[in-house]
Amino acid sequence: MGTSHPTVDAAAAAVENSPHLPPPPFRIRRPALFLDLDGVLAPLAETPEAVVPHPRRTAALKAVADRFDGRVAIVSGRTLAEVDRISESALTSASGVHGLERRRPDGSIHRAEPAEGVRVAVEAFEAFAARVPGVIVEDKAVSAGLHFRQAPHAAAAATALARCLATDTGLVMQPGNAVIELKTPGTDKGTALTTFMEEPPFAGACPIMVGDDLTDEYGFRAAEALGGFGVLVGPARQTAARFGLPGVDEVLDWLERLEETA
Numbered sequence: 001m002g003t004s005h006p007t008v009d010a011a012a013a014a015v016e017n018s019p020h021l022p023p024p025p026f027r028i029r030r031p032a033l034f035l036d037l038d039g040v041l042a043p044l045a046e047t048p049e050a051v052v053p054h055p056r057r058t059a060a061l062k063a064v065a066d067r068f069d070g071r072v073a074i075v076s077g078r079t080l081a082e083v084d085r086i087s088e089s090a091l092t093s094a095s096g097v098h099g100l101e102r103r104r105p106d107g108s109i110h111r112a113e114p115a116e117g118v119r120v121a122v123e124a125f126e127a128f129a130a131r132v133p134g135v136i137v138e139d140k141a142v143s144a145g146l147h148f149r150q151a152p153h154a155a156a157a158a159t160a161l162a163r164c165l166a167t168d169t170g171l172v173m174q175p176g177n178a179v180i181e182l183k184t185p186g187t188d189k190g191t192a193l194t195t196f197m198e199e200p201p202f203a204g205a206c207p208i209m210v211g212d213d214l215t216d217e218y219g220f221r222a223a224e225a226l227g228g229f230g231v232l233v234g235p236a237r238q239t240a241a242r243f244g245l246p247g248v249d250e251v252l253d254w255l256e257r258l259e260e261t262a
C-alpha cells in the first residue's frame with residue numbers, strides 16, 4: 001500500500017501521526033477530484049440498496065465536473081452500475097470495485113477478468129449468511145462482499161471466514177465499513193487514481209482524493225505521490241490524508257464552493 005519514494009513516505013508518516021486535520025482549501029490550482037461514494041457523497045445506510053439518488057448530490061457533481069473541465073471522477077468500492085444508479089450518471093469518469101472497473105473520460109470501460117475464486121467466495125459467503133440473520137452477501141462479479149452492519153456480532157466470524165478463503169483462493173482481503181470483501185487481485189483506489197492521472201483531462205492536474213474508508217487510504221497515498229493530497233471524511237483516525245471534513249453535508253458544501261485558481 002505505500003510508495004517507495006522516500007520524500008513521499010516521510011510526508012505520509014508525518015500526516016499519519018496527526019489526528020486533527022484542518023479543512024481543505026476552497027481555492028486550488030488546477031484541481032482533479034477523486035471522490036469516494038459511501039460515507040463521502042452519500043450518508044451510510046443499513047443496506048447498500050438503501051442508498052438512493054439525491055438532487056443536491058447530482059447537481060453538485062455535474063456542476064463541479066463542468067467547472068473543472070471534466071477533472072472529476074467517482075472512485076468507489078461499488079460497481080459502476082451502482083455508482084451510476086446512485087449518482088444518476090452525473091459523471092463519465094468513474095472507477096468501480098476498487099479499481100477493477102474503470103470508465104475513462106471518453107466513456108470506454110475496462111473491466112478486470114474475475115478471478116475464479118470469486119465464485120467460491122460468493123458460495124461460502126452465502127452459506128454463512130444463511131446461518132446468520134442480518135448478514136448480506138454482495139456479488140460484484142470481480143469481488144464478493146460480506147456485510148454485517150445489521151449483525152455486528154458476526155464481524156469476527158465473517159473476517160475469519162474471509163481470511164481462510166483468501167488463503168485458499170488467492171483473492172485479496174479488503175476490510176471496509178461493516179463489510180469484509182474478497183476481491184480479484186491487481187488494483188486498488190490508488191492504482192485507479194494514478195491511471196486516471198495518466199491521461200487528459202486529468203494529466204498535470206493536482207489530484208485530490210476525498211474518502212472515509214480504509215480503501216481510500218490507497219487513494220490518499222497515490223494523490224500525495226502525484227503532488228496532491230487526501231481529504232479524510234468523518235472522525236479523525238490514523239490516515240495519510242492531510243485535510244479533513246466532518247461529513248457528507250460538509251463535502252457537498254466544499255464541492256459547491258471549490259474554485260480553481262490561475
Ligand SMILES: O=P(O)(O)OC[C@H]1O[C@H](O[C@H]2O[C@H](CO)[C@@H](O)[C@H](O)[C@H]2O)[C@H](O)[C@@H](O)[C@@H]1O
Nearest residue numbers: 037038044045046047048076077078149177179
Ligand atoms: O468506496 P465506497 O464508494 O465508499 O464504497 C464502499 C462500499 O460501499 C457499500 O457498502 C457500504 O455502504 C452501505 C450503504 O451505506 C453500508 O450498508 C455498508 O455497511 C457499507 O460497507 C457497498 O455496498 C460496497 O460494495 C462498497 O465496497
